Amino acid sequence: MKKELIELRVNGRTHELAVPSNSLLLEVLRQELDLTGSKRACDDSSCGACTVQVDGVPMLSCTMLAASYQGCDITTVEGISHGGGLAALQKAYGDFGGSQCGYCTPGFMMTVRWLLANNPDPSDEEIRDALSSNLCRCTGYSQMYQAIRAVIDAEKKTTSHELAGARE
Amino acid sequence: MDEFSVIGKSIAMVDAAGKATGSGKYTDDLSLPGLLVGKILHSPYPHAVIKRIDTTRARELDGVIAIVTGEDAPNQYGILPVGHDETALAVGKVRYVGDNVACVAAVSDEVAEQALDLIDVEYEPLPAYFDPEASMKAERDLIHENRPNNIEKDYHHVFGDPEQGFVEADYAAEARYIANEVTHAAMEPHSTLASFEIDPHTGKQGRLTVWSSTQVPYYLQHKLSLVLELPMSQIRVIKPLVGGGFGGKSEVIPLEVIAAVAARAAKAPVKITYTREEVFWAHRGRPRTIIDLKTGVKKDGRITSVACRVIQDGGAYCSYGVVTILYSGALLGALYDIPNIRYDGYRVLTNKPACGAMRGHGTVNVRFAFESQMDEIAARLNLDPAEMRKTNLLKPPTVTVNGLRVLSYGLPECVEQVITRSGWNDRHGNLPKGRGLGMACSHYVSGAANSIIRSDMPHSTVNIKIDRDGGVVVYTGAAEIGQGSDTMTAQVVAEVLGCSLSRVKVIAADTDLTPIDIGSYSSRVTFMAGNAAMRAAEDVKDNIVNAAAHRMSCAPEEVIISDDRVWKRGANSAESDPQSWEAEAASGHVDGQILRGSVLQTRKNEGAKDHMSFEEAVVAAIDLHGGLTGTGSYAPPLEARGGKHKGAGVGPSPAYSYSAQVADVSVNEETGEVTVHKIWAAHDCGRALNPVAVEGQVIGSVWMGLGQALQEEMVWKDGLMMNPGLLEYRSPSSVESPEIECIIVESIDPEGPFGAKEAGEGSLAATIPAISNAIYDAVGVRLREVPFTPERVLAALRAKRGAKKVEMTEGVDPTQPHTFREHGGSLWFRGKGPQRHRADPARQGAAAGGAD
Secondary structure, three states, X not given: OOEEEEEEEEOOEEEEEEEEOOOEHHHHHHHHOOOOOOOOOOOOOOOOOOEEEEOOEEEEHHHOEHHHHOOOEEEOHHHOOEOOEOOHHHHHXXXXXXXXXOOOHHHHHHHHHHHHHHOOOOOHHHHHHXXXXXXXXXXXXXXXXXXXXXXXXXXXXXXXXXXXXXHO | OOOOOOOOOOOOOOOHHHHHHOOOOEHHHOOOOOOEEEEEEEOOOOOEEEEEEEOHHHHOOOOEEEEEEHHHOOOOEOOOHHHOOEOOOOOOEEOOOOOEEEEEEEOXXXXXXXXXXXXXXXXXXXXXXXXHHHHOOOOOOOOOOOOHHHEEEEEEEEEOOHHHHHHHOOEEEEEEEEEOOEOOOOOOOXXXXXXXXXXXXXXXXXXXXXXXXXXXXXXXXXXXXXXXXXXXXXXXXXXXXXXXOOOOOOOOOHHHHHHHHHHHHHOOOEXXXXXXXXXHHHOOOEOEEEEEEEEEEOOOOOEEEEEEEEEEEOOOOOOOHHHHHHHHHHOOOOOEOOOOEEEEEEEEOOOOOOOOOOOOOOOHHHHHHHHHHHHHHHHHHOOOHHHHHHHOEOOOOEEOOOOOEEOOOOHHHHHHHHHHHHOHHHHOOOOOOOEEEEEEEEEEEOOOOOOOOOOOOOOEEEEEEEOOOOOEEEEEOOOOOOOOHHHHHHHHHHHHHOOOHHHEEEEEOEOOOOOOEOOOOOOOHHHHHHHHHHHHHHHHHHHHHHHHHHHHOOOHHHEEEEOOEEEEOOOHHHHHOHHHHHHHHHOHHHHHHHOOOHHHHHHHHHOOOOEEEHHHHHHHHHHHXXXXXXXXXXXXXXXXXXXXXXXXXXXXXXXXXXXXXXXXXXEOOOOOOEEEEEEEEEEEOOOOOOHHHHHHHHHXXXXXXXXXXXXXXXXXXXXXXXOOOHHHHOOOOHHHOOEEEEEEEOOOOOXXXXXXXXXXXXXXXXXXXXXXXXXXXXXXXXXXXXXXXHHHHHHHHHHHHOOOOOOOOOOOOOOOOOOHHHHOOOHHHHHHOOOOOOOOHHHHHHHHHOOO
């Protein structure tokens, strides 16, 4: 298939790429940009391992045409680390056993990051509900809840400290 | 030694950061210059002779570099020495829908797929066998000519006097149980990258390097050597990160061999990654199992005899089949005290993808039958199911009637723990109708005491190298697949050496660099590779201690190494002045550098002292010995290797893990839906080296058992899988997953590393019967077929009421493809179209608009 020139903005950088017009976003990220953090697992958008954020919204890159997302802000798991180190959520997934084989972890990162950005204090039910877009075959999800809960609690503590500081 | 500084503490896995940031590389994430894509042509027929393969048209396509068929690599292989019945690509005939016929290596996915369509294959279909009981009667058109009646293997074991045992019984229960087929569905689809080097001396194709998603790099190296007729020394297998195995990557999967054969023909590196649908065809999961079980008991519930007949629907190739059917019988023992056992096992071939090893290998389905029948007997004799289990406990140390040695045995405490935590005594039998509690137990090996290939070779070996900077590099062949083996290895070495975990770097599973380890299966790594790591660390530590003793002018026995510090027993500064220690440790890095030169000399001149840093001791040892390396290996002790009867090699293990579980469920009598509210799982893992990882393994096992119990099932129609997708296979999502409380029980095994045993598989088997027993407690129906779908639960409820049976799916099969061509290779995906992430606003819009 003939290639066409597209411009994708990924993790704050703009890339000009020549790709066939039927290229999937996941393929372009993995093969053209070498951003292999987003994974291919189900081929049919049922598992969430390929989740990326498009303008802040989690989407399944394995069934999206890359050319349709020009002009959007795309964030992959490679773009969420904090100052060259682990973001709190990434650290917590390690500490609490939220990832085992790790293949689904990047997808979960993108989904949970969206959840906490939109709902900083979710109930257990809301966390469970949000995670249902992604499949994990190792953990049974339990330790992910602990990790997410730890991040929320730490964030709350920081916020209340900051508030206290501001009052003084 | 009761105080540990590294083990017994919950720590993040050593590779956790790479996983959370996406920087960790799995096989499909790798690339090489000039890399080609490999795509496999699969059989559309369940059983057919290949009359002709014509690749002419496909070869003419621009971008096709090579096409290989069965003739290119006809040597047979198989994971078991007794089951060499596979070839890289089909030779002469195909045996299941999805069998491998040809492989194209091309410059892109698109070209490779086009080429597959241009390969002309002429088949002559043969009668096919899909039902194991029918297949066992076959006399012609056998699946493998050397397997009469399509029976891969049958075993008939008698231990004790089962007939007399039944005579002595006050009551005997007898029933048939069926567990349907399930598969691993690991998140990472199998992937292999194969690349040949050019030999500088001959100028021709030389050594082969293979990167593969495997649990068994050394078996892969061995089988590649058989198929390619290359010496093992010319093959290097590297295991990158593996995205879950559960047994599905514990043998050589067709693509691993095909990629190498294709790379050889293409004279260029080739990568093959399965589609999700191909993963289901590659399978090697848990076979559909028919269990006819009879248990005889005294009035008090004490078991007098067990007779068990098992038929496994093994699919088209042997795979691990002979081992699976043996495990099903052997692990009737070692959980309870059973004086008499009769076992008849049949592993049967059918025209479906091969079954193999899956988490809880061979034990899970039989355990479901056994624990269900115990519950039935308890109900019949009016006994408490928990009490009945206590009545039948083993009295270790002991050797069971079928030759299994049991030393550590935490089952009694596991049972007590789940009784207490679940409120069993008050709640069982007393909950409102529709809600119930069920209990079951299980166990599993901590590695097989006899390896697949019988030899005197140690099962695990570990090497350690320490450099002058105090950095410890551990080389292990053990395959990290997400279970935490690299972390376990680092912990064990750091604990023995008395250094901090951050000093230890693990290099694993690269056949050129690491010493042989037979792989990550049968829950063997912590026990065996852990023991080898411990011995290697002790070996290297001896040299450090000797050098430190020399430097401190004391006996080696007086040297203590802990928390990166080395001191002479009784030295004041060891305990009394921690601040000076901290200061010294803080400056240690600088010291470590300078110590190579003048300061070391100064220290030497200063004469004897009573303490030093870990680096100083290491430098002293290197100066004394000229290098600092250690090695250790592990082979199971002779007395743990089992009896002498035919098939006695499978089942024996140096140690067994134990699990007891209680499930709390409710059953909707209108819809037949079963909801699990909570599962309490107590697991005896000997000692928890990393508690957070043990909990993860136990919870993950229980959760996987829950999936098999309630919703996972491979659905077949004429040899064609009807649900080869992650959505259709119904692996539980977060909303379908209940709270699972893991209770760690530590029995401290005398032979395990620091007392540890397995944690990754043993819990799975108890979950299914715990749920089935809870359903009985809730609504009084006994489900003898797994999974307990709403349809099966409703049917059982209707049968109990004496109502007519309703076939819910009668006449509503929307799929009905009879051939692969109609199926199109991707039936489910085609009709379904892309789904949207649940957070995607377009999905909400689509739902409101009624169309996507």
